[in-house]
Amino acid sequence: MEAHGVHYAIEVIHWVALGVMALVYVLRLLWLFKFKNFRDRQAPGENGDTTNWPALYSLGNVVMPWAMESTRKRPFFYVTFVIFHLGVVAGIFLAFISSLNRPFLEEPVVASIFMIILAAAFLVSVGRILRRLLRPVMRLISTPDDYFCLSLLTVWFGSGVLAEAHISGHLHSEWYLTIYLALTSFFLLYVPFSKISHYLYYPFTRFWIGQTLGHRGSMPASRG
Amino acid sequence: MSTEVESYKIQKMVELLAPKLTRQVVGSLVGCVHCGMCHETCHYVMTHPDDPKMTPSYKADQLRKLFKRHYDWTGRVFPGWVGAKPPTRDVDLDELKDIAFGTCTNCRRCTFNCPMGVDTATLNRIMRGLLTQVGVMPEGVRVVSKDTWELGNQMGVLKEDYVETLEWLSEELVMELDDERATIPIDKVGANIVYTINPREVKYDPRTISEAALIFYAAAEDWTMPSWGWDQTNFGLFSGDDAMGAASYRHLQEKNAELGSQRLVISECGHGYRSTRCEGPNWSKTDQDFVMESSVMTMLRYIKEGRIVVDKTKNSDPVTFHDSCNNARSCGFYEEPRELLKLVCTDFQEMYPNRTENYCCTGGGGAMSMSEYTPRRLVSAKVKADQIAETGAKVVVTSCHNCVDGLGDLIRHYKLDCQVKQLVHLVANALVLEECAISKIPKEKPVPEPVPEPVQEPVVIPVEIPADRVKIADALSGRRILIVEDEEDTRIFLATLLQDAGAVTLEAVDGDEAIATARAEKPDLITLDLSMPGKDGVEAFIEIRNDPDIRDIPVCIVTGHPEFRKVIYDRPVRPPEGYMDKPVIEEDLVANLRRILETSRAEGS
Numbered sequence: 076m077e078a079h080g081v082h083y084a085i086e087v088i089h090w091v092a093l094g095v096m097a098l099v100y101v102l103r104l105l106w107l108f109k110f111k112n113f114r115d116r117q118a119p120g121e122n123g124d125t126t127n128w129p130a131l132y133s134l135g136n137v138v139m140p141w142a143m144e145s146t147r148k149r150p151f152f153y154v155t156f157v158i159f160h161l162g163v164v165a166g167i168f169l170a171f172i173s174s175l176n177r178p179f180l181e182e183p184v185v186a187s188i189f190m191i192i193l194a195a196a197f198l199v200s201v202g203r204i205l206r207r208l209l210r211p212v213m214r215l216i217s218t219p220d221d222y223f224c225l226s227l228l229t230v231w232f233g234s235g236v237l238a239e240a241h242i243s244g245h246l247h248s249e250w251y252l253t254i255y256l257a258l259t260s261f262f263l264l265y266v267p268f269s270k271i272s273h274y275l276y277y278p279f280t281r282f283w284i285g286q287t288l289g290h291r292g293s294m295p296a297s298r299g
Numbered sequence: 300m301s302t303e304v305e306s307y308k309i310q311k312m313v314e315l316l317a318p319k320l321t322r323q324v325v326g327s328l329v330g331c332v333h334c335g336m337c338h339e340t341c342h343y344v345m346t347h348p349d350d351p352k353m354t355p356s357y358k359a360d361q362l363r364k365l366f367k368r369h370y371d372w373t374g375r376v377f378p379g380w381v382g383a384k385p386p387t388r389d390v391d392l393d394e395l396k397d398i399a400f401g402t403c404t405n406c407r408r409c410t411f412n413c414p415m416g417v418d419t420a421t422l423n424r425i426m427r428g429l430l431t432q433v434g435v436m437p438e439g440v441r442v443v444s445k446d447t448w449e450l451g452n453q454m455g456v457l458k459e460d461y462v463e464t465l466e467w468l469s470e471e472l473v474m475e476l477d478d479e480r481a482t483i484p485i486d487k488v489g490a491n492i493v494y495t496i497n498p499r500e501v502k503y504d505p506r507t508i509s510e511a512a513l514i515f516y517a518a519a520e521d522w523t524m525p526s527w528g529w530d531q532t533n534f535g536l537f538s539g540d541d542a543m544g545a546a547s548y549r550h551l552q553e554k555n556a557e558l559g560s561q562r563l564v565i566s567e568c569g570h571g572y573r574s575t576r577c578e579g580p581n582w583s584k585t586d587q588d589f590v591m592e593s594s595v596m597t598m599l600r601y602i603k604e605g606r607i608v609v610d611k612t613k614n615s616d617p618v619t620f621h622d623s624c625n626n627a628r629s630c631g632f633y634e635e636p637r638e639l640l641k642l643v644c645t646d647f648q649e650m651y652p653n654r655t656e657n658y659c660c661t662g663g664g665g666a667m668s669m670s671e672y673t674p675r676r677l678v679s680a681k682v683k684a685d686q687i688a689e690t691g692a693k694v695v696v697t698s699c700h701n702c703v704d705g706l707g708d709l710i711r712h713y714k715l716d717c718q719v720k721q722l723v724h725l726v727a728n729a730l731v732l733e734e735c736a737i738s739k740i741p742k743e744k745p746v747p748e749p750v751p752e753p754v755q756e757p758v759v760i761p762v763e764i765p766a767d768r769v770k771i772a773d774a775l776s777g778r779r780i781l782i783v784e785d786e787e788d789t790r791i792f793l794a795t796l797l798q799d800a801g802a803v804t805l806e807a808v809d810g811d812e813a814i815a816t817a818r819a820e821k822p823d824l825i826t827l828d829l830s831m832p833g834k835d836g837v838e839a840f841i842e843i844r845n846d847p848d849i850r851d852i853p854v855c856i857v858t859g860h861p862e863f864r865k866v867i868y869d870r871p872v873r874p875p876e877g878y879m880d881k882p883v884i885e886e887d888l889v890a891n892l893r894r895i896l897e898t899s900r901a902e903g904s
Contacts, residue, residue, distance in 0.1 A: 107329075113321035116580035118587045120631045121596065133416060144656055145336045145412035152336075156414075206335075212351035216333045216360060218382030268373055270381075273332045273415060280326040281416035287323070291577060292631020296411055296655040 082249055085256040086174050092263035099267035100275055107279070115290050122292030129289020130282045137277075142296065155199045162196020163228070165189055166235045170259040173242060173252060186243035190236050197232035204229060224269050231258050305387045307870070308433040313369045315432050316362075319425050319541075320370065327417045328366045331356055337409035337419060342658050342682040343402050343675075355409035358398050359422040361385075362429075392435045399426040400437050401672040404664035405537075406624035411655055428539025434830070434837055434860075436538065439668035441830050443534050447543060449859040449881045451550055452530035454498035462526055464501050468509050472516070476732075478742060481516045483508070486558065487523035492597070493560040494524050495531035495551060495575070497568045497700040504700075510727035511566060514598060517735035518606040522564075528554030531565045532700075533574035536625075537665030541582045548579030555589055562590045564597050567721045569623025569699030570663070577630050593632065595698050598726050599639045606736040609729035614644035618725075619692035621650060621683075621706060622657040623699035636698050639722055643729040648690045658682050660697070662705020680709035688715055695719050774893045776801035781822040783813040783839070784857070785831040789881075793826060793857070793888075800889045810834025814842055817849045824896055827875070829858040829867070837867065844872035853899045855892060857883060 119125050132142075140146040140153045169189055172180055179185060204225050207213045238255035240246045266272055288294035337355040338344055344353045351357065360382065367374025367383035374383030386395065407420040430436055431444070446455035462485060469483035484490065494515070500507045515522045528550035535544025555563050565572050572593050580587045601607040620640055626632040633654040640647055652658070661680040666672060683706070687695055695706055695717055706719045732738060780802045784790040794804045805820055807813040809831045817825060825843070829836035836858070844850050855877035856867060867875060876895045879888060 107322060107325060110320050110322040110325045113323045113581075115577075116584070116586050117577050118591075120577070121592075122631045122634065137414065143412050143414070144652070145340055146414070148339075210335070212338055212354050212357075213333075213335050215351040216335065216354060216356050218333070219379065220381045221333050223380075270332055273330055276326055276330045277415060279322075280330040283323045283326060284410070284416035284418060288629075288631070291629065293628055293655055294631075297633065298656045299649055299651075299653050 079249060082253045082256070085253055085260060089170065089256050089260040089263065090174075092260040096263045096267050100272070103267060103272065103275060107276070113283075113287070115287055117291070119290055120292035124289045124292070127286070129294040130285035132295045133285025133289070134278060134281045136281065155202065158192070158195045159199045159203070161192050162199070162232050162235075165192040165196070166231060166259070169193070169235055169239060170256060173238070173256070177242060180239065180242045181244070183243065186239055189239045190243075193232050193235040193239065197229060197236065200225060200229040200232055218270075220269050224271050227258075227262060227265070228271075231255075231262055234258055306389045306392070308389055308392060308435065309365075309385070309387060311433050312429040313365060315429050316365060316370070316425070319428070320366075323418070324421065324425065325366075325370075327359075327419070327422055328363050329371065330415045331359065331363065331413075331417050332415060334414065337413055337417075340408050340412040341403075342406075342408075342661065342679045346679045346681050347675075352398070353402055355403070355419045356417075358403050359417070359419040361395055361398055362422045362426045365429075392430065392433075395426065396430055396435050396437065399423055399430060400440065400665070400669055401675060404624070404659045404661060404666050406659035406663055407628040408624070408656075408659065411628060424536075424539045426539070427537070428541060431538045431540050434835060437669040437671060438832060439670060440534075440538050440665060443665070443668050444538055444540065444543060445830055445859040447530075447534050447547060451527065451547075452498045453532055453534045454502050456498050456501050458526065461501055461529065464505055465508070465524060468505055468512065472509055472512055476513075476516070478516075478737075480737065480740075480742070481512065483512050484523040486526050487521075488557075489559050490521050490523040491560065492520060492522040492562050492564050493555050493558055494522055494564050494566065494594070495529050495571075496524075496566045497532045497571055498530050499532075499700045499704075500566065504703075507566065507721060507723055510723045511594060513727050513730065514601070514607060514723070517730050517732055517737050518601045519736040519740055520601075520606075523558060523560070525551075525554040525558060528552075531571040531575045532568055533571065533579065534665065535582065536570050536574040536578060537668075544574060544578060544582035545584070548575060548583050551575060552579070552583070552585070552589075560589070562592065564592055564594050566594050567698040567700065567723060569625035570701055572623075572632065572698075573625035573629045593626075593635075593698065595632075595636050595639055595722055598722065599635055599642075602639070602642055607726075608731045608734035609643050609726065610731050611643050611645050611729055613729045614725045615646065616644075616693040617646040617648055617691060618644050618694040618696050618720075619648045619650045619687065619690040620653070621660060621687075621695050621697040621702055622654055623697060623702050624657070624659050624663055626698060627657055628655050636696075636722060639726070640696060643722070643725045648692050650686055650690050650692075652686075658686060660699075660702040660705035661709060662701050667701060667704050667708075677709065677712050680705070680712065684709050684713035684715060687717065688713075693717050696722060696725065698722055773801045774889050775896070777803070778824065778892075778896055779803045779805065779820065779822040780892065781805040781807060781813065781816055781820065781825045783807045783810075783825060783831075783836065784828045785809060786828075789828075793883075796885055796888065797892070802892075810836060810839030810842070813839050814846070814849075817843060817852060818846070821849065822852060824892060824899075825852055825854045826857045826892070827854050829856060829860050837870075840867065840875065841870060841872060844870075853877075853895045855879060855895055857881060857888070 136142040146153045207217050234255045237251040241251040285294050333356055341355050347353045364383055364385040367381055368378055368385050373381050378384050403423045405420045405424055409419045443453045447453045465483050465485055472481045473479055533544055533547040535547055565575050576591045622633050660683055661676050666676050703719050775797060780797050782790055782793045782804055785808050790806055797804050805816055805822055807816045811834045827836045827840060853876040856875045857879050859881040877891050879891060
């Protein structure tokens with residue numbers, strides 16, 4: 076089959092995969108919300124805040140590395156976290172924009188930005204695999220799903236660099252993009268069943284912990 | 300699909316997990332990405348760098364596996380792939396016990412450092428609760444839980460001892476101040492404040508009660524201490540047993556309502572404050588309907604209102620402050636003690652890190668009652684010891700009795716040149732009594748001592764034995780009853796009671812001895828305690844029921860663990876013929892045993 080034909084089929088599949096992912100996400104959220112809600116029955120703490128501010132603060136801690144000791148004391152780890160997640164965002168954009176507005180990705184500046192981010196994310200991802208393999212504590216807590224997700228993302232980032240290189244005219248074979256879209260489709264289908272779906276839960280877990288501890292007065296966290 | 304569960308206890312744990320699964324708990328169970336960010340925030344990890352099992356996410360994964368395997372469909376379908384392989388055998392529960400109770404003080408430091416907002420400490424507490432509910436717990440936890448259920452306080456203080464101690468302290472204070480107003484009122488209805496304490500204060504540190512009484516006196520406060528429902532600590536927080544947490548909280552709630560007080564004051568205790576002020580209403584599923592505050596807030600208010608006057612130069616040693624994890628991280632209570640401290644001492648040195656980032660004293664989470672983990676605990680205490688040493692303080696102040704013990708232990712172990720005090724000591728020491736509110740209220744004229752009446756010879760009044768007691772006297776005549784009970788006092792009490800009722804008693808102190816005695820002596824009935832060292836009552840009961848020689852002997856469970864009722868009755872064997880909660884009422888026990896014996900005889904014939 077011609078690469079163009081396969082490419083077209085994959086494009087269709089990856090939109091279908093997106094739909095499946097959305098559906099499973101909805102089911103996951105319905106599942107989560109079928110559990111009863113916890114309500115802190117105590118009167119607010121002396122320093123408690125009953126508004127949504129502590130919950131929103133908690134939610135925003137992803138962009139506040141100073142808010143937690145674990146990120147404050149490990150700035151390099153935090154930077155790699157940011158690069159890794161920017162890579163994910165860039166990768167998803169690349170996949171969909173390549174179908175919707177390919178000329179945008181052909182712009183040299185845009186292409187360079189995408190390639191740099193994806194290449195950096197690829198390197199971080201390789202580092203994360205090594206960390207998970209080499210540190211006893213990481214080996215102990217890792218599941219096959221953890222390794223597989225990380226490996227999948229690493230390959231996906233690498234393939235994204237090549238796909239963008241193709242789009243921007245540095246590589247000629249259409250297969251680079253086709254393989255990338257195929258990987259994206261698999262990624263979209265696998266994500267809701269894997270630990271990568273953590274970002275679906277993130278807003279809720281952070282909001283709830285902020286709400287509970289804020290009501291009691293210990294969120295935002297304080298240090299002297 | 301088969302869940303491959305072999306152990307009955309694990310099946311029960313799976314069932315018991317269901318009601319604990321709130322949206323927030325499930326979020327913490329599914330939200331962990333195993334990033335390892337919590338790793339270096341835990342004092343156990345920091346002091347056991349070669350043991351990866353100390354990492355918080357590994358500890359939480361123990362519950363996560365159970366949850367995923369039975370409640371999350373990805374774990375049901377692909378258990379190996381997503382790490383959903385929980386233990387399946389009873390022997391594995393010992394390891395779970397060791398992890399949940401022996402490698403975590405539930406200090407919640409990891410929770411505050413998780414980028415995902417996973418509440419690992421809460422997950423560990425849930426695991427503790429599940430283990431406790433199926434009878435797997437450290438012996439110390441078992442004993443304390445037993446005392447809490449049976450006597451209403453976690454140190455087994457008898458009501459008489461408690462009241463006598465208060466009366467003695469009261470007399471001493473009155474004598475010392477030469478003022479009748481310095482009395483410690485007990486069960487005074489309508490007082491502004493009901494003051495609740497940690498049983499440790501009655502048992503080991505009554506000075507803190509005197510000092511609190513002195514401060515209330517100085518502030519001319521209308522206060523009282525309850526004769527029941529006075530233990531503000533709540534072992535349910537540590538054992539994970541929400542039912543116990545609710546029961547202990549209700550004791551306070553009900554007594555406070557009975558006394559008609561406006562405010563319940565909690566003496567300086569981190570877990571007491573958290574479990575009473577914060578968790579009690581949740582466990583008991585009642586909204587908080589009265590004011591509760593820490594005595595730190597009360598003392599601070601007195602100073603601000605001018606009801607007590609203090610001279611900070613009386614406390615001139617350099618002091619530092621240790622934040623109790625429960626106060627700081629779980630209740631947002633960390634500025635008030637500092638504010639108070641700065642008012643009552645001259646040289647305050649901050650400890651780093653502090654407030655919500657402080658390290659645990661290592662005595663939290665019930666660790667002080669689990670002696671089997673003491674060596675590990677003291678190793679983990681190195682972090683705290685270094686923190687204290689760095690301040691150069693001679694006094695470590697804390698608002699928590701547990702921390703007093705934990706810090707005291709590590710100060711001795713690491714030979715630090717300092718001592719532990721609570722704010723109540725410093726405030727009491729700094730009081731300027733002649734300027735306090737009490738000095739502005741004139742003493743009432745002393746009431747003349749009543750003239751003692753002449754001593755008369757005691758009159759002996761014949762005691763009439765009630766008819767039902769006469770009936771009880773020979774209710775068990777000639778019956779041979781095996782009493783299985785590990786606590787000597789209780790065993791003697793039961794033996795005496797049953798002998799008085801005409802029974803011939805045999806005794807056993809644990810499950811193995813019970814089975815051996817039952818096989819050798821074939822008693823008419825067995826009274827069986829459940830929580831005993833060695834083979835416990837639950838295991839012994841199953842073995843008795845499965846032994847064709849003794850399976851027909853009727854068994855009456857006599858236990859301080861009402862929560863085990865379901866465990867016993869759900870066993871795949873014939874249920875016990877009777878089940879009685881401790882403390883037993885004499886007449887009820889005899890009547891119940893008589894009923895069991897008569898019913899069994901009728902069935903046998």
